[in-house]
Amino acid sequence: MTNEKKMSTPAAPIPERMSGNEAVAFAIRQVNPDVMPAFPITPSTEIPQMVSSYIANGLMDTEFIPVESEHSAMSAAVGAESAGARSMTATSSAGLALMWEELLLAASNRLPIVLTLVNRTLSGPININCDHTDSMGARDTGWIQIYAENNQEVYDNYIQAYRIAEHRDVRLPVMICQDGFITSHGVQNISLLPDQPVKDFVGTYAPEEYLLNPGKPVAVGPYAVTDYVMEARKAQREAMENAKQVILDVADEFAALSGRQYGLFEEYRTADADYVMLIIGSAAGTAKEAVDELRGQGKKVGVLKLRVFRPFPEKEIAEALANCRAVAIMDRSENYSGQAGALGSEVTAGLYRQHSDILAVNYIYGLGGRDFTTEDAAAVFEELREGVEEGRPVGQYRYVGLRG
Amino acid sequence: MKTIEIRWHGRGGQGAKTAALLLADVAFKFGMQVQGFPEYGPERSGAPITAYNRISDREIRVHSNIYYPDYVAVVDETLVGSVDVTAGLREDGALIINTVKTPEEAAALFPDYHGRVVALNARKISEEALGRNFPNSPMLAAVVAVSGLIPKDDFLREMRSSYQHKFAKKPEVIEGNMKALEMAYDAIGGQAR
Numbered sequence: 105m106t107n108e109k110k111m112s113t114p115a116a117p118i119p120e121r122m123s124g125n126e127a128v129a130f131a132i133r134q135v136n137p138d139v140m141p142a143f144p145i146t147p148s149t150e151i152p153q154m155v156s157s158y159i160a161n162g163l164m165d166t167e168f169i170p171v172e173s174e175h176s177a178m179s180a181a182v183g184a185e186s187a188g189a190r191s192m193t194a195t196s197s198a199g200l201a202l203m204w205e206e207l208l209l210a211a212s213n214r215l216p217i218v219l220t221l222v223n224r225t226l227s228g229p230i231n232i233n234c235d236h237t238d239s240m241g242a243r244d245t246g247w248i249q250i251y252a253e254n255n256q257e258v259y260d261n262y263i264q265a266y267r268i269a270e271h272r273d274v275r276l277p278v279m280i281c282q283d284g285f286i287t288s289h290g291v292q293n294i295s296l297l298p299d300q301p302v303k304d305f306v307g308t309y310a311p312e313e314y315l316l317n318p319g320k321p322v323a324v325g326p327y328a329v330t331d332y333v334m335e336a337r338k339a340q341r342e343a344m345e346n347a348k349q350v351i352l353d354v355a356d357e358f359a360a361l362s363g364r365q366y367g368l369f370e371e372y373r374t375a376d377a378d379y380v381m382l383i384i385g386s387a388a389g390t391a392k393e394a395v396d397e398l399r400g401q402g403k404k405v406g407v408l409k410l411r412v413f414r415p416f417p418e419k420e421i422a423e424a425l426a427n428c429r430a431v432a433i434m435d436r437s438e439n440y441s442g443q444a445g446a447l448g449s450e451v452t453a454g455l456y457r458q459h460s461d462i463l464a465v466n467y468i469y470g471l472g473g474r475d476f477t478t479e480d481a482a483a484v485f486e487e488l489r490e491g492v493e494e495g496r497p498v499g500q501y502r503y504v505g506l507r508g
Numbered sequence: 509m510k511t512i513e514i515r516w517h518g519r520g521g522q523g524a525k526t527a528a529l530l531l532a533d534v535a536f537k538f539g540m541q542v543q544g545f546p547e548y549g550p551e552r553s554g555a556p557i558t559a560y561n562r563i564s565d566r567e568i569r570v571h572s573n574i575y576y577p578d579y580v581a582v583v584d585e586t587l588v589g590s591v592d593v594t595a596g597l598r599e600d601g602a603l604i605i606n607t608v609k610t611p612e613e614a615a616a617l618f619p620d621y622h623g624r625v626v627a628l629n630a631r632k633i634s635e636e637a638l639g640r641n642f643p644n645s646p647m648l649a650a651v652v653a654v655s656g657l658i659p660k661d662d663f664l665r666e667m668r669s670s671y672q673h674k675f676a677k678k679p680e681v682i683e684g685n686m687k688a689l690e691m692a693y694d695a696i697g698g699q700a701r
Contacts, residue, residue: 121536147548233548254571286571290545291532293567389569473548477572 115301115361120294124252124287127259127294128194128220128280129154133164134302135266137218138189138309141169141180145199146232147284148222152194174199178206178219185215186324188314190266192217196284197224200238204245210277211246212340213325216269217277219247220262223385223436224284225472233473234284236384236436239413240446246340248278248347249414253388256294257411258282260364263297266306267354273346283386285473297362305361344415351412368417370409371424373399377406379488380425382451383434384410387469387476391434394481405485410447418454425455430463430488434504436470444501463491469504480505509540511564512655513574516647517593518583521553523644527583528559530648530670535563537666538658543568556591563657581651582606583630583643588617599623604650606630606643626654628695637688638681645685646692653696660693 122130129151132140142152158164167189171177177193184191195203200221210217225235239249248268252258261280269278282288313322328336348368355366372392374380381391388409398405408424408431410417425431433452435445444452448466455464467484470476484504491498514531518524525546532544543562560574578601582593585607597603602624607614608631615625628650630643638645652663667689671682 121532121542232550254569283571285548286545289548290543290571291529292543293536293541386571389571393570475572477575478570 113360114363115297117362118296118298120296121291122255122294123150123289123291124255124258124282125150125222125289126154127255127296128262128282129158130296131259131262131302132166132192132220133158134297134299135263135306136164136303137166137192139167139169139181139184139191140193141171141177141184141191142193143171143174143177143195143199145174145196147224147288148194148196148199148220150288151220151222174202175206178203178210181217182206182210182213182215185210185217186213186314187316188309188311190270190309191215192219194220194222196222197226197232197238200242201226204242207242207245207247207277209325212336214275214340214343215277216266216275218262218265218269219277219279220258221279221281222284222288223281229472231472232284234286234386234436235471235473236281237438237471239279239281240435240437240439242279243414243446246276246344247414248274248276248344248351248412250278250280250351250412251384251410252280252282252287253386253409254287255282255290255292256364257366258287259294259296260358260362260366263302263305264354264358264366266309267357268347268350270309270311271350271354272312274343274350276340276343276347281385286386295362301361305358348412348415348417366411368410368412368420369424370407370411372407372409374406374408374424374428376404378404378429378492379432379485380406380408380428380430381432381434381481381484382408382410382421382425382447384413384436384447387434387436390476390478391481394478394485397478398482398485403485403489413447416450418450419458421451422454422458422460425462426458426460428462429492430465432484432488433464433466434484435466435468438468438471448501463488463498464500465491465498466501467504468502474505476505509565511562511566511568512579512657513577514561514563514579514581514651514655515574515577515597516559516561516581516583517587517591518557518559518644519553519587520555520557522583523642524557524581524583525559527581527644527648527651528561530667530674531561531651532563533670534652534663534666535561535657537669538662540564541566541568547573556587577601579604579651579655581647583647594618594621597621597623602626602654604628604647604654606647608632626650626696628692630692633688633691633695637691638684642688645688649689649692650696653693663693664689
C-alpha cells in the first residue's frame, strides 16, 4: 500500500519557469499513472496534449485513451481504476459538467482517481475564462477538492493527490484545481523536484480489491437495495472526514521532501488582523500583495487562503477567524441561492456553529475572468472597516468589480 | 530591483504573446522572478491582443492584468487610435512602437503622454534580417534595450540558446532572428537616454 508513513529526505530543487498546465503535465510524467483517458477542452487542452507528447517521445508509458467525450473520459477512468490501474484525467468547465454522473460513480465506488481541473466558467454567456462555477457545481459529488494559488502549488498538489486518494482511510477521488488561463497559461518561476524522489513519494499503486484480480473476485457498482444505500453513503462521508487528517499528514511528508508546507488553508498575516479576506486560488496572491500594501499603512488586515474545500474545514476556519472583527468571504461563482455563494454559505454556517458573531460579508468576484486587482482587494477591506468602525451598513451579499 | 511591468499590444498572429513569453524566459535565465501571460479571449488572427510581463527580484504574487505599466510595446502601429495603448503608462517609463515614423513623429501620436516614446522600424529590420515580417523579435530586443533589463551581450547569448530550443525543428531561422535582435538593440542605442 502507498499509505504507510515514509521518511522523505529533502530533494535538490530544480529552478524552472513554466505555465501551470506545463507544471501539471510535468508532474504527470513524473508520476506516470497507468491510464489517462481524456478529451480536450479549453483551457485544460494542453495537459493531455503535453502528456501525449511525453508518451510519444518515450518519456512515460501511461496508456492514453483519446475518448470521444468527457462522459467517456470519466467512464474510462472509472473502469480502469476499478480494474486496479492508477487513473487520471484532465478537464475544464463543460467537460466537468458532462462527467457529472460519473463523478458520483467514481466517489461512491471509492475509486481514487485524480482529476486535474483547470477552472473555467460555464455557459452562458459562453466564455472561456476563469471562475469556479465548474468545481463549485461539483462540490457535492463526493470528490476531495484542492485548489492552487499558482503553478508551484498545482504542481505540488498533484504530487500529493495520489497519496491522499489511495490512502486506506480515504479511497476517494481527488480534484486538483487551478485557475484557467491565469495560472494555467501564465509562465512563472517554479521549483521542480527530481523524478525519482517524486516517484518514491507517490509510491506504486497496490489496491487491495480490484477487478483484474482472479484470486479475489469482487463486484464493482452492483445494485444496492434500500437496506444498503444509506450505510454506503455514511461510509463515504466518514472517508471524507478522514481525508482531512490524511491531507495534513501527506502535506507534512511533502514538506520534508520539498521544503514547502501546506495545510487545509494558509493564514497570511492573520494573527493580529482585524479584517480578513477568505479567498481561493490565484486571487489569493493578489490579495496578499494588497495586504502588504495596507499593512504598510498601518491597517491590520490578512488573508485566509482556502486550499482544501472538500472536506470542508468548517471548524478550523471558524477558529482561525475567532479573533478578527470582520471577514470578507470571496466566491468566484454565483450559485443563485439569492443569499450567498458556495463558500459564503458554508463559512457563515461554520461561524454560527462556533457561536461567532463577527461581520461576515460575502462577495462575488472574478466571474468569467473578470480581473481582480489589489485595488479591488483594498476596497473590500475598506468596506469591512467602515462596516465595523463607522457602523455603515455593508450588506451580506455583494458583487465586487461589477461595471456600471 | 523594483518590479518592472510591461504591457504588449499586438494583433493575433504577430507574436506579441511569444515575445512576452520569450522575455520571461530570458529574464528567468538571469535569475529574475518572472511572469509572462497573455489576455485570453476568442483568438482571431489580426484581432487586437494584449500580453504582459512582470519581472522582479522577489516572488511575484499578483495575478491581475497590468494597469500601470512601466513600459508599453506596440507591435502594430495600426492599433493606435482604436486601443488606448498609453493607458496608465508611467511617465518615467517608455512607449516603444513599431513604426516607420521618426521618434518625434511617433511621439506626436500621443500628445497626452509625456514620457519617452521610442520608435523602431521592426518591420524593416525583420524583413532585412529574416526576409519576412515577424516584428516580435526586434520589439523584444527593443524592450530589453530600453528598459536596461539585460546587457546586450548577455541578452544575445541567452536568446541564442532560447531560439535553439524554440526552433529546434527549423534551425534555419535562428541566425535571422539573432540578426534581427542585434539590429534592433543597436537601433535603440541611438535613442537611449
